[in-house]
Amino acid sequence: MDLSNEQKIARAEFKTFVETEVAPIAATCDKAEEMSSGLLKRVGTCGYFGLTLPKSYGGRDADMITFGLLHRRIGGAWPSLRNIIASHAMVAHAVCRWGSDAVKAVLPRLASGEIIAAFCLTEPSAGSSANSIEARASQVPGGYLLNGDKQWVTAGEIAAIYLVFARTDQGSCALLVDRDSAGVNINPVRGMLGAPASMLAHISFRDCFVPENRLVGGLGFGISHVAYTALDLARYSVACGSVGIAATCLFASRQYAAERCQFGKPIDEHQLIQKIIAEAAVNTHAAWLMCLRAGALRDRQDPSAILETAMAKYFASRVAVSVSSDAIQIHGARGCSADLPLARLYQDARLMEIIDGTTQIMEVLIARLLKGDSRLYGESDEC
Amino acid sequence: MDTTVIEAMDDIRTHLRTFIGKYLGSESFGDDENIFGKGYVTSLFALQLVMMVEKKFGIRVDNEDLKLSNFQSVSAISGLIERKLSGRS
Numbered sequence: 001m002d003l004s005n006e007q008k009i010a011r012a013e014f015k016t017f018v019e020t021e022v023a024p025i026a027a028t029c030d031k032a033e034e035m036s037s038g039l040l041k042r043v044g045t046c047g048y049f050g051l052t053l054p055k056s057y058g059g060r061d062a063d064m065i066t067f068g069l070l071h072r073r074i075g076g077a078w079p080s081l082r083n084i085i086a087s088h089a090m091v092a093h094a095v096c097r098w099g100s101d102a103v104k105a106v107l108p109r110l111a112s113g114e115i116i117a118a119f120c121l122t123e124p125s126a127g128s129s130a131n132s133i134e135a136r137a138s139q140v141p142g143g144y145l146l147n148g149d150k151q152w153v154t155a156g157e158i159a160a161i162y163l164v165f166a167r168t169d170q171g172s173c174a175l176l177v178d179r180d181s182a183g184v185n186i187n188p189v190r191g192m193l194g195a196p197a198s199m200l201a202h203i204s205f206r207d208c209f210v211p212e213n214r215l216v217g218g219l220g221f222g223i224s225h226v227a228y229t230a231l232d233l234a235r236y237s238v239a240c241g242s243v244g245i246a247a248t249c250l251f252a253s254r255q256y257a258a259e260r261c262q263f264g265k266p267i268d269e270h271q272l273i274q275k276i277i278a279e280a281a282v283n284t285h286a287a288w289l290m291c292l293r294a295g296a297l298r299d300r301q302d303p304s305a306i307l308e309t310a311m312a313k314y315f316a317s318r319v320a321v322s323v324s325s326d327a328i329q330i331h332g333a334r335g336c337s338a339d340l341p342l343a344r345l346y347q348d349a350r351l352m353e354i355i356d357g358t359t360q361i362m363e364v365l366i367a368r369l370l371k372g373d374s375r376l377y378g379e380s381d382e383c
Numbered sequence: 384m385d386t387t388v389i390e391a392m393d394d395i396r397t398h399l400r401t402f403i404g405k406y407l408g409s410e411s412f413g414d415d416e417n418i419f420g421k422g423y424v425t426s427l428f429a430l431q432l433v434m435m436v437e438k439k440f441g442i443r444v445d446n447e448d449l450k451l452s453n454f455q456s457v458s459a460i461s462g463l464i465e466r467k468l469s470g471r472s
Binding site for chain 1: 402405406428429430431433434435437438446447449450451
């Protein structure tokens with residue numbers, strides 16, 4: 001699938017940005033478990049926070065392929081940063097899609113990155129089972145009183161605004177909550193296996209008043225429409241970011257295997273290494289093609305985009321884990337050293353099979369969605 | 384009511400029944416049956432339904448349309464689509 005000229009220009013722009021501004025600080029910041037506020041400002045200045053938002057809201061109105069190119073490039077260098085950008089994009093996308101005019105007033109500030117947004121769905125007893133959330137939004141005069149606990153919130157420590165999902169008497173709802181609202185308590189999380197600079201936090205809400213004009217979407221549609229719109233975009237980001245991890249690791253593997261000599265020749269002339277590299281290349285390539293296809297379907301607003309995004313996320317995340325593991329194997333002890341990014345990316349890759357829908361949930365989802373899609377190797381078989 | 388209008392409404396309902404039916408397997412359902420309340424369909428399906436309706440009928444489901452009364456049955460969804468097409472929603 002060929003990229004348009006605009007997409008190629010964007011791809012080159014992203015490459016330069018990552019090579020000059022992201023890659024040089026990723027390892028140090030991950031070790032410190034601290035995201036660079038200066039870099040986040042640069043992400044905002046470059047328009048990456050609002051990449052696909054309409055220009056009327058200060059966005060760049062880019063297409064989903066371009067979004068994928070950005071998330072692949074950043075994801076291959078610093079998954080912590082991709083996590084934060086994706087989480088922010090989830091909220092912006094959901095607000096743009098389902099917000100009232102009052103709610104959408106926040107979009108220019110999201111597009112510029114003036115404020116960072118975080119997505120608050122997961123709870124101690126509700127992870128994959130999103131419909132089991134227990135946070136409650138009780139209707140009171142002028143708005144809602146929010147009570148509940150959210151955990152593993154990406155960018156929760158630095159966000160100025162949270163999209164929080166809760167139950168009401170009329171079903172689930174989504175509320176935009178300001179960080180400095182009374183009753184909001186933020187507990188930073190440290191020591192995570194991967195993407196340690198994602199600024200995770202557990203967030204509790206105690207009698208937190210949220211004005212009624214901060215409702216996103218209708219009562220009863222919080223999870224089915226608002227959350228799922230956001231999660232659908234997140235999965236696309238994870239898929240593309242996973243390809244980024246795999247691509248970075250594959251490139252390193254190829255370079256190293258061509259230079260490292262053992263038993264009198266470069267190791268990429270030994271068949272067992274050739275097998276590893278061949279499989280890694282085929283899988284990485286296949287994962288990227290799936291991402292491009294999902295992106296194209298998303299740009300056409302084709303309902304099949306949901307299925308193909310889930311398939312891309314499922315496959316690409318597993319490829320990231322296997323290719324990053326292979327890269328360490330090829331590099332030997334050097335691959336385990338902090339001098340190279342491989343060990344860091346190996347840990348980051350592990351998250352990709354968990355966040356925004358675990359591998360197991362993706363399997364169930366794909367099977368269910370296939371029931372309604374005869375086009376994909378089904379009766380009509382239009383693939 | 385004009386027969387052309389009746390035929391168009393029937394087309395919408397037929398299309399909705401076909402789409403929803405793919406996810407229900409052999410389960411049968413009436414046009415006025417609450418497809419979400421009976422657990423026939425999931426949250427995931429809800430988003431697909433919106434995308435299908437928008438693409439197939441060239442309408443936009445807005446924030447104001449997100450009411451349970453607009454989505455709980457084939458008749459309700461069909462009514463929303465018809466209102467959107469006629470510019471009454």
